[in-house]
Structures are given as structure tokens and as C-alpha cells.
Amino acid sequence: MNIFTLKGKNILVTGGTRGIGKGIVEACAKAGANVAFTYARSAEAAEELKKEIEQNGTKALAFQADAVDAARAEEVVSEILKEWGSLDVLVNNAGITNDTLIMRMSEDQWDSVINTNLKSVFNYSKACVKPFMKQRNGSVINISSVVGLSGNAGQTNYAASKAGVVGFSKSLAKELSSRNIRVNVIAPGYIRTEMTDKLSEKVMESINKSIPMGKAGDVEDIANGVLFLASDASRYITGETIRIDGGMAM
């Protein structure tokens, strides 16, 4: 038996159209889950991904939903419950960066990153808690960052949002453990996405030197962690933060 199977599970991933989120959506579908995902702007990519999942043999739902919008989060979750009857796993992945040194950081740069990366986690967790409590089962997986654990110059907004996700997750785990609802965090290190593909060889070389394992990770490395935390193989793990970073923040 494959203990990482997600057969029969219904999963919601925020920010599923690109990068790590897309990798998570694809991996969950391949592991047998029905996958609903949200996006902000990429309508065409969302339609393609939905088709890809359906061709793979499981169900898919795509929602245009700004993760900052709490009312929309409630709508998305109730639509999934209406369509599929239950929801088993929430992956809070949607996130942005807007880097600069604090001397130059505007209030808007602070607010947009905190709201997109942290308030969104509150919005979707809150929307999922009621159905999870009712069914006495659920797994929340929040995508933070090693920057939230160790800090990074030029990213005070991003680091605060990602450290906030860790504190939020431990608190929620304590609130919900007795109902068999688990809340865990994945803290990715440097992961190759479309964005990092644009970096010069010289920049990549210096990044690789800062990683004990000598290279950046792939989206599949993060998706593998999600498969574990979404599956029953991790049934006794809650309030944990798993670094997937090649040893970078050790």
C-alpha cells in the first residue's frame, strides 16, 4: 500500500496556477486527490491546469479569488462543499514578495505583503475550520519560508509575514488538535521557479554556494512535503515546521 496516497481526498490550494502552488496541485492530483485551487490573475493558466487534472482522472475546480478577500474565501469553501460534499486538506500557498530596505519601504509595500501572505492564511483557515470540526478531521498546510525563520535584509515585510504564519500555525494547532485537525508548516528555501530561471549564472552560483546541498530545490521537493503532511502517513504530526531547503537555514 502506498501510504502517501491521497485517493478520495478533496484538497484546496491557494495560488495554484504557477510555481510551487502549481507543483503542489499537480502532485496532489497525481496522488489521487480532487483538487480545487485559487488564483489572482492567471485565468488561462487556471483553465489549462483544470483540464490537465481532469485528464489525469480526478476532479478539479478553479476559482479566481484574491486571497486577501475574506468573504471570497468563505464563498470558495462553500462552493467546494456544495460540489464535493467535503474538504480534507487546505494548503495556504498564495504569496508575494515586495522587497526593499526599510528606509525605502512604503506603507503599501508593508500592507500588501502582510495581507497577501498572512491575512490570507487567516481567511482560508477560518473558512475551513467549521467543516473540518464537523467532520473531526482535517489538515492545514501553510507555506512559509526559511526567511521567516532566519530573516533576510530587504525583506522585513516578507519575513514578518512568514514568521507570522509559523506562530499562527502553532496556535491553531493547539486550538484544534483535540478535534483531529492538524496544522503544519513547510518552510521552503531557495526553489527554482520561472522567476529564478531569469537569474544570471553568476547569481545562481553564489546562491548555490550558500546551500549545504549545493543547489536550489525544485517545486517537486516542496510538493513531496505537502503529500506527506496531507496524507495519513503524518497523522500524529501537528504544529511542526518542516524546512525543505537543502540545509540552508540549519
Ligand code: NAP
Ligand atoms: P509564484 O510563482 O509567484 O506564484 C504565486 C501564486 O500565488 C500564483 O498562482 C498567483 O496567482 C498566486 N497569488 C499571488 N497573489 C495572490 C492573491 N492575492 N490571491 C490569490 N492568489 C495569489 O510564487 P512561488 O515562488 O511559487 O511561491 C509560492 C509560495 O511559496 C509563496 O507563499 C512563497 O512565499 C513561498 N516560497 C517560495 C520560495 C521560492 O523560492 N520560490 C521560497 C520560500 C517560500 P496568479 O498566477 O494568478 O498571479
